[in-house]
Amino acid sequence: MGQAETRTGKRAALWAAVALIAIAAAGMTGYKIVAERTMSGMIAERGGKVGNVEADFLGRIHLRDVKLPLKDGSEVHIAAIDGRPEIFFLKGMLEVAGLQLKTKLGSVEVPQATVQEANLSYGTTTEIFGGRGDLPLSKRIELFAARRVVAPEILVTQTVGGSEQKLVYRNVVSEGIADGRVSRFSAEGASFEFGVDGNGGEAGGKKRLTGSLGPxxxxxxxxxxxxxxYTEKAGPQDKEAKPVYGPSSVKDIVFSDGEARFGYAEIRSSGISMAMTDQPLLETLNALSAVSAPDELPPAERQAYFTRILSIIDMTKKADIEMLGLNMEVPAKDGDKGKKIKFATDRLAIQLDGQTLDATLNGLSMAEGESHFKISEAALSGFSWSPTFKALEQMVALDEQQLESFPFTTLLPEFGTVRLAGIDADLPGSVENGETSPSTAERVRFSLKEYEAALTKPRNGIPTDIRVSYQDLTVPVPANIEEKTLAELRKLGIDELVLSSSLEAAWDEAQQTLVIKEISTSLKDLAGFSFSGVMGGVSGDFFSGDEAKMRVALFGLTAREAELEIEDKGLAAKGLKAYAEQNGMTEDQARGMLTMTSSVVLQQFADEEPRLQDVVDAVSKFIAKPGTFTLTVKSKSPSGLGALELAVASQNPLLLLDRVDIEAVAE
Structure with a gap:
């Protein structure tokens, strides 16, 4: 009896299992029918075609020869799609073969790709590829999620100027795809090839430029x-720029056209932030490409054309890029096939913040044979095209008659500060009619410790604060120099000149003055000269950009004060020594004779004009014992000396003695 009950129990379990399988089979049959009809329907609704749709009993979907048209006339063709939607605990997966996207600009081909652990449930798939027809592309992208998408190869092809351009990426991987974001995109490398003309521009393929990219x-x-x-216009919530890309890097970049070769060790960035515009970028680009002759457009359409260009320029709000290890070799132009011009930089960094740009270049060098030019550092800070941008927005709205009175100086950017350091040059002398001039047979050699130019605080595009200076410009004085002045320097025992100079001036709007803080020149171990002063009557008309107003404003200038300083740093001693040697005298004898002669001449001048006695005494003291001589001249009138008075006094400066206070000091 026990055995009979056991057999009965086994039969019941067997029938239960068969029933469960039957129910599951019926369910999978239903799934198969629904899946095939749904896929075919979604493709047809979008105007596409599919050669075959099949769903098997394991939940997998197979599509063959899929064609989907896009709105802009582009088309997607996929040879095969094999996928599995999310079922119970199993994540979705997708295998794609023979994907090709054809557009007006070119094509993208993906021979094979794998999508791993995707959220390809029935509902999500329907929402992404079907669902509401008004669902924006960005929302459809946000719906898709996957752990990983892998493509062993991606081929991008374009035809520009009749020449085919190819770019092939290898082992492309996108990871962590969710909520419309890709946490990491990478490629093992890439290669490219396209046609260029002899000058390096795009053309019909006279030359082929080839290259490769590393990781x-x-x-x-x-x-x-x-x-x-690309597809939407800015809404109320889109007032601020948002990050588009995070940290990125491309290594081992190499280009070559068969003769020239250049490349970077790495190009990297910490990220790019962009802002939405009033029109979708695709619409803007299409509108711009439809215009072949913008100058021939009616005023309103021309304004719209340039406004679109400005909107694209202003999209990028924050970005930076670093280019490391540039090396370039190009053939020399003198016909010597074996001769190369070598150009290299250690680092170029550019940082964009709104409409302000900072840039730094380190380790620039250029060499050809024995000639070279080097800069250890070049930097640009505070450069801003904000004034230019605003002026362009105003200018494009004007007709031809209004443009005649437009202040074009307002188009100038704020130049900021330029700094150069560590310049070293060894270059050929000047060439006349293909031959080196005998007077310039020596090579041109010089070095510069530092140069800085700051043109800031613009008013109508014209800088109102200026600072230009350089330090230690070193120029050798050749032994066989024929130029008279330089030959005299050699006689003084000077084999090189080391010059420094500075110019600094600023406009004080409240006081209507131009303050000349410093105009100076210094020769190391020789002498120094400096000038400072204040000019009055400098109104805003000087910076109006209106030529007529600027000319009138010149007559309102006044001179308020000026200071001249002369410093001897060894030039007097060298000159005295040379004079003594030429005349067979000792240095003490030469000094005594020159001091006596100058004192007699200066005293005669003071006797004729007693008001200059203090000045004469200071000059005599400086000649007797060179050090620092300072001459200060101030107008007795708070308004200063007018342009007419200065013009008259240019013929006889003594006429101004009653109008100024003069002080001279020798130390």
Whole structure:
């Protein structure tokens, strides 16, 4: 009896299992029918075609020969799609073969790609590829999630100027795809080839430029926001720029056209932030490409054309890029096939913040044979095209008659500060009619410790604060120099000149003055000269950009005060020594004779004009014992000396003695 009950129990379990399988089979049959019809329907609704749709009993979907048209006339063709949607605990997966995207600009081909652990549930798939027809592309991108998308190869092809351009990426991987973002994009490398003309521009392929890229990575890419930039216009919530890309890097970049070769060790960035515009970027680009002759457009359309250009320029709000280890070799132009011009930089860094740009270049060198030019550092800070941008927005709205009175100086940017350091040059002398001039047979050699130019605080595009200086410009004085002045320097025992100079001036709007803080020149171990002063009557008309107003404003200038300083740093001693040697005298004899002669001449002048006695005494003291001589001249009138008075006094400066206070000091 026990055995009979056991057999009965086994039969019941067997029938239960068969029933469960039957129910599951019926369910999978239903799934198969629904899945095939749904996929075919979604493709047809979008105007596409599919050669075959099949769903098997294991939940997998197979599509063959899929064609989907896009709005702009582009088309996607996929040879095969094999996928599995999310079922119970199993994540979705997708295998794509023979994907090709054809657009007006070119094509993108992906021979094979794998999507791993994707959220390809029935509902999500329907929402992404079907669902509401008004669902924006950015929202569809946000719906898709996957752990990883892998493509062993991606081929990008374009035809520009009749020449085919190819770019091939290898082992492309996108990871952490969720909420419209890609946490990391990478590629093992890439190669490219396209046609260029003899000058390096795009053309019909007279030359082929080939190259390769090493490992590349991009982190935190916001694909959904990118889609919004291209396909949507800014809304009320889009007032601030948002990050589009995070840290990125491309290494081992090499280019060559068969003769010239250049490349970078690495190009990297910490990220790029962009802002939405009033029109989708695709619409803007299409509108711009439809215009072949913008100058021939009616005023309103021309304004719209340039406004679109400005909107694209202003999209990028924050960005930086570093280019490391540039090396370039190009053939020399003198016909010597074996001769190369070599150009290299250690680092170029550019940082954009709104409409302000900072840049730094380190370790620049250029060499050809024995000639070279080097700069250890070049920097630009505070450069801003904000004034230019505002002026352009105003200018494009004007007709031809209004443009005649437009202040074009307002188009100038704020130049900021330029700094150069560590310049060293060894170059050929000047060439006349293909031959080196005998007077310039020596090579041109010089070095510069530092140069700085700051042109800031613009008013109508014209800088109102200026600072230009250089330190230690060193120029050798050749032994066989024929130029008279330099030959005299050699006689003084000077084999090199080391010069420094500075110019600094600022406009004081409240006081209507131009303050000349310093105009100076210094020769190391020789002498120094400096001048400072204050000019009055400097109104805003000087910076109006209106030529007529600027000319009139010149007559309102006044001279208020000026100071001249002369410093001897060894020139007097060298000159005295040379004079003594030429005349067979000792240095003490030469000094005594020159002091006596100058004192007699100066005293005669003082006797004729007693008001200059203090000045004469200071000059005599400086000649007797060279050090520092300072002459200060101030107008007795608070308004200063007018242009007419100065013009008259230019013929006889003594006429101004009653109008100024003069002080002279020798130390």
């Amino acid at each position: 590349m990575t991009v982190q935190d890419m916001d694909a959904a926001y990118l889609a919004r930039l």
